[in-house]
Amino acid sequence: xxxxxxxxxxxxxxxxxxxxxxxxxxxxxxxxxxxxxxxxxxxxxxxxxxxxxxxxxxxxxxxxxxxxxxxxxxxxxxxxxxxxxxxxxxxxxxxxxxxxxxxxxxxxxxxxxxxxxxxxxxxxxxxxxxxxxxxxxxxxxxxxxxxxxxxxxxxxxxxxxxxxxxxxxxxxxxxxxxxxxxxxxxxxxxxxxxxxxxxxxxxxxxxxxxxxxxxxxxxxxxxxxxxxxxxxxxxxxxxxxxxxxxxxxxxxxxxxxxxxxxxxxxxxxxxxxxxxxxxxxxxxxxxxxxxxxxxxxxxxxxxxxxxxxxxxxxxxxxxxxxxxxxxxxxxxxx
Numbered sequence: 001x002x003x004x005x006x007x008x009x010x011x012x013x014x015x016x017x018x019x020x021x022x023x024x025x026x027x028x029x030x031x032x033x034x035x036x037x038x039x040x041x042x043x044x045x046x047x048x049x050x051x052x053x054x055x056x057x058x059x060x061x062x063x064x065x066x067x068x069x070x071x072x073x074x075x076x077x078x079x080x081x082x083x084x085x086x087x088x089x090x091x092x093x094x095x096x097x098x099x100x101x102x103x104x105x106x107x108x109x110x111x112x113x114x115x116x117x118x119x120x121x122x123x124x125x126x127x128x129x130x131x132x133x134x135x136x137x138x139x140x141x142x143x144x145x146x147x148x149x150x151x152x153x154x155x156x157x158x159x160x161x162x163x164x165x166x167x168x169x170x171x172x173x174x175x176x177x178x179x180x181x182x183x184x185x186x187x188x189x190x191x192x193x194x195x196x197x198x199x200x201x202x203x204x205x206x207x208x209x210x211x212x213x214x215x216x217x218x219x220x221x222x223x224x225x226x227x228x229x230x231x232x233x234x235x236x237x238x239x240x241x242x243x244x245x246x247x248x249x250x251x252x253x254x255x256x257x258x259x260x261x262x263x264x265x266x267x268x269x270x271x272x273x274x275x276x277x278x279x280x281x282x283x284x285x286x287x288x289x290x291x292x293x294x295x296x297x298x299x300x301x302x303x304x305x306x307x308x309x310x311x312x313x314x315x316x317x318x319x320x321x322x323x324x325x326x327x328x329x330x331x332x333x334x
Contacts, residue, residue: 183276202222
């Protein structure tokens with residue numbers, strides 16, 4: 001009997017923390033037009049002659065700090081979630097992972113599923129908020145594979161789930177459990193940043209009207225998705241509006257990115273005598289270098305340097321059993 005397939009998709013990770021492997025991964029990642037929106041010749045020069053020589057050794061050291069026995073945290077937690085979701089979905093489904101810029105890549109994952117004669121495929125970009133650099137890039141890659149291999153199997157792409165109760169309530173539950181007994185005088189919801197140019201391209205005007213509700217901006221406004229996500233999770237955790245801040249991390253290059261930045265936010269909070277901060281990273285469902293190293297190590301060090309005392313990084317959902325069961329229900333509805 002034919003089974004239904006679920007393909008969980010994430011960005012990917014270097015094969016190891018060796019500089020050569022990190023460089024190869026970064027090259028694939030940064031040469032994607034959705035990541036750096038420049039004409040190909042300029043993008044090639046920027047990536048190969050400017051970014052990679054400097055960033056590869058630096059990123060390799062950061063990956064080494066967080067590397068786990070089974071590989072990078074993103075891969076380890078993604079595979080663990082895949083296994084947990086498979087249990088929750090049952091024998092009528094096949095659940096697999098695919099990565100945009102590393103193994104197992106999207107094309108091979110799709111072909112493997114087709115070789116198992118699945119009757120349909122639900123592709124799930126594991127990014128709660130829509131962004132061209134993530135969901136947009138994945139969507140384009142999937143349709144290229146479909147066209148290249150003349151795939152006729154019924155196929156659907158999972159919608160962004162930034163406002164779904166399954167995501168909100170489980171994130172809030174895990175955060176409250178982790179912070180139990182810890183002193184916190186302010187919360188920061190730190191989302192992955194995007195260049196303003198990419199957000200404006202969706203039709204968002206970067207005005208204050210897109211912040212209170214997703215209905216006040218265009219459907220796929222990343223900025224609106226982030227603020228709505230933070231508001232819903234804060235409400236679920238019982239955090240008053242004046243006790244949390246939305247910020248954006250992981251800036252790259254000289255272009256103007258979404259603000260306020262997480263770096264500046266933490267500096268300002270420390271200087272305003274906030275000593276104990278909790279940071280939640282709702283752009284990520286699996287812990288990775290951006291959460292563990294960038295926030296848990298780098299941002300913590302900067303916060304303390306500017307006068308703070310404790311920065312509590314709330315872990316991502318990873319392979320939480322209840323999250324997997326609730327996400328399974330979302331998959332069945334789709």
